Amino acid sequence: xxxxxxxxxLILCSTLFTTAGQLLWKYGTMxxxxxxxxxxxxxxxxxxxxxxxxxxxxxxxxxxxYPFIAMSYILVSLLSxxxxxxxxxxxxxxxxVGIILISVSLLGVRYNKNERTVIAGG
Amino acid sequence: MVENTVIAYILLSxxxxxxxxxxxxxxxxxxxxxxxxxxxxxxxxxxxxxxxSVFYLLALRQEMITVxxxxxxxxxxxxxxxxxxxxxxxxxxxxxxGVCGIVLGMILIGMGS
Numbered sequence: 001x002x003x004x005x006x007x008x009x010l011i012l013c014s015t016l017f018t019t020a021g022q023l024l025w026k027y028g029t030m031x032x033x034x035x036x037x038x039x040x041x042x043x044x045x046x047x048x049x050x051x052x053x054x055x056x057x058x059x060x061x062x063x064x065x066y067p068f069i070a071m072s073y074i075l076v077s078l079l080s081x082x083x084x085x086x087x088x089x090x091x092x093x094x095x096x097v098g099i100i101l102i103s104v105s106l107l108g109v110r111y112n113k114n115e116r117t118v119i120a121g122g
Numbered sequence: 123m124v125e126n127t128v129i130a131y132i133l134l135s136x137x138x139x140x141x142x143x144x145x146x147x148x149x150x151x152x153x154x155x156x157x158x159x160x161x162x163x164x165x166x167x168x169x170x171x172x173x174x175s176v177f178y179l180l181a182l183r184q185e186m187i188t189v190x191x192x193x194x195x196x197x198x199x200x201x202x203x204x205x206x207x208x209x210x211x212x213x214x215x216x217x218x219x220g221v222c223g224i225v226l227g228m229i230l231i232g233m234g235s
Binding site for chain 2: 022023025026028029030034039043046073076077080081084086087088089090091092093095096097098099100102103104105106107108109
């Protein structure tokens with residue numbers, strides 16, 4: 001199955017909703033109590049992200065789409081220090097995020113033992 | 123470094139979440155997306171996801187999201203292990219490479235926090 005442009009659009013939207021969900025959860029938990037509304041909104045955002053992801057898998061290869069999912073690590077690491085004063089990034093954390101991004105992308109690859117070829121998707 | 127309670131919450135969240143993923147995988151096999159709500163595995167998986175989120179939120183209250191969120195990627199390791207054991211999925215060189223990389227990434231995150 002080739003990966004359609006639709007699949008890419010769906011997974012990008014999914015990643016945006018994952019990131020939004022994480023940032024909403026951050027906002028909901030950063031004070032001493034818990035803010036119910038942002039936290040609940042974060043859950044909703046996550047559900048939307050999962051639905052979009054499942055839809056994208058029907059039209060595209062998992063191996064192509066996984067790296068886009070992993071981009072949420074970059075987005076969260078980039079945006080949360082901008083939005084929340086108690087969040088910081090440093091070289092170690094960026095290196096860690098970068099390696100995790102590559103590793104998650106590797107997990108999407110499928111190997112066909114019989115043909116000894118790397119096949120996309122699964 | 124990262125506090126023990128935070129590590130405990132992340133472990134609980136990711137293991138429970140990975141179990142939920144396995145249940146979910148079983149729940150959506152061979153059935154159209156609109157019908158999945160009829161399968162019990164779907165509901166068990168969903169319940170586990172909610173429990174996983176609760177633990178995650180507890181971790182988030184005590185530690186930065188730029189630490190907690192990358193560390194939560196250990197769930198990919200649990201999913202690989204559980205898939206191999208419960209669903210008899212093959213462990214490929216890409217799985218091994220990927221999880222090793224995630225562990226390395228987590229060590230770096232720990233060093234940076």
